[in-house]
Ligand SMILES: Nc1ncnc2c1ncn2[C@@H]1O[C@H](COP(=O)(O)OP(=O)(O)OP(=O)(O)O)[C@@H](O)[C@H]1O
């Protein structure tokens with residue numbers, strides 16, 4: 001099953017959510033592949049530090065390279081990773097003139113699907129062709145929302161994109177749920193959840209990830225927060241959310 005973590009709003013913890021859920025699901029015994037589609041390569045840096053890779057998502061999408069040559073094993077925990085890199089910023093333009101440009105990633109992932117329990121795609125905050133490729137390859141999406149900077153416009157944009165993918169390309173992507181991240185104030189969270197559920201009826205996971213320095217520190221130590229701060233509230237939240245998603 002392929003799931004994309006998406007929100008065109010920057011800094012809402014897409015990457016943090018992708019890495020930490022990948023860790024938690026692997027911990028539950030699932031075989032996980034994490035794909036970093038962001039030219040900033042934050043997920044890759046968060047797992048491997050400054051290490052650079054010859055083969056990345058760029059080669060998977062555009063060069064038709066077999067995944068076996070691209071996949072890296074994370075060192076601190078047991079997931080497979082297709083790294084990102086700065087060259088990903090040119091992929092939209094390169095795909096633009098290609099026939100079937102929306103389905104390059106979907107095709108590349110076909111032989112991998114049966115090898116993993118979950119393939120998690122960390123999307124960049126732009127809604128270009130690469131993100132459309134992620135959606136075309138996905139059965140469902142998770143939307144991380146940071147309540148303090150929340151606006152309904154962001155969700156409208158995602159819903160509009162899902163609608164056009166369905167009508168124009170015949171592919172249905174489901175919103176699996178909303179993950180509340182970096183929360184500081186329970187009152188703000190309650191307001192946001194009310195707006196999201198009343199307006200769209202999306203599922204909002206009951207556990208929220210608090211804004212805590214340990215998440216930032218874990219990132220700089222190239223670890224999921226669970227390995228850096230095992231008892232931190234963020235660790236417990238991601239652990240509980242991973243289970244909530246699993247059960248839903
Ligand atoms: N729960 C949290 N508490 C504190 N800091 C957090 C938390 N979650 C994420 N951060 C920090 O916020 C910043 C943005 O997070 P992240 O990179 O995951 O967001 P993003 O949505 O992937 O951003 P982008 O849109 O640039 O891809 C990072 O510095 C990260 O370490």
Ligand SMILES: [Mg+2]
Pocket residue numbers: 014015016038042043122123124
């Ligand atoms: Mg990111």
